[in-house]
Amino acid sequence: xxxxxxxTIMQAALIANAxxxxxxQPSGESEEPTWSTYTMPSLINHSIEYVNSQMEGKNVNIxxxxxxxxxxxxxxxxxxxxxxxxxxxLKTNGENITMPDMTNWTRKDITAFWQLSGIGIQTSGYGKVxxxxxxxxxxxxxxxxxxxxxx
Numbered sequence: 591x592x593x594x595x596x597x598t599i600m601q602a603a604l605i606a607n608a609x610x611x612x613x614x615q616p617s618g619e620s621e622e623p624t625w626s627t628y629t630m631p632s633l634i635n636h637s638i639e640y641v642n643s644q645m646e647g648k649n650v651n652i653x654x655x656x657x658x659x660x661x662x663x664x665x666x667x668x669x670x671x672x673x674x675x676x677x678x679x680l681k682t683n684g685e686n687i688t689m690p691d692m693t694n695w696t697r698k699d700i701t702a703f704w705q706l707s708g709i710g711i712q713t714s715g716y717g718k719v720x721x722x723x724x725x726x727x728x729x730x731x732x733x734x735x736x737x738x739x740x741x
């Protein structure tokens with residue numbers, strides 16, 4: 591696989607503008623992040639152990655939705671390109687969903703979570719999530735009133 595000229599330019603622009611789904615590096619670290627691209631494998635109908643083996647070494651942030659042991663849906667979809675520090679959302683067959691820490695999530699991340707979980711999220715502002723009204727780890731469901739502020 592070799593990226594198209596447009597992909598190469600876009601990746602360079604994203605790097606130059608420090609645009610990623612990653613948390614900022616703590617101050618004092620001067621090492622530049624390593625950027626890579628990956629082709630997303632199909633993880634649907636596979637176990638968490640299989641997911642861990644397939645995603646090992648890929649520098650992405652995995653967000654599990656539900657407490658099950660088998661993947662029933664995913665974003666990014668199979669065959670799509672995933673970049674370093676992107677968030678990959680995996681919905682399991684478990685019914686219990688806990689509130690993730692949405693700090694620094696983009697609207698794209700929020701939309702992916704909503705589409706897979708079925709739980710609506712009210713947003714205000716633009717940029718990345720700075721605050722959320724439900725603390726991470728709390729149990730949530732389709733009747734939860736989730737509100738986030740982006741700046």
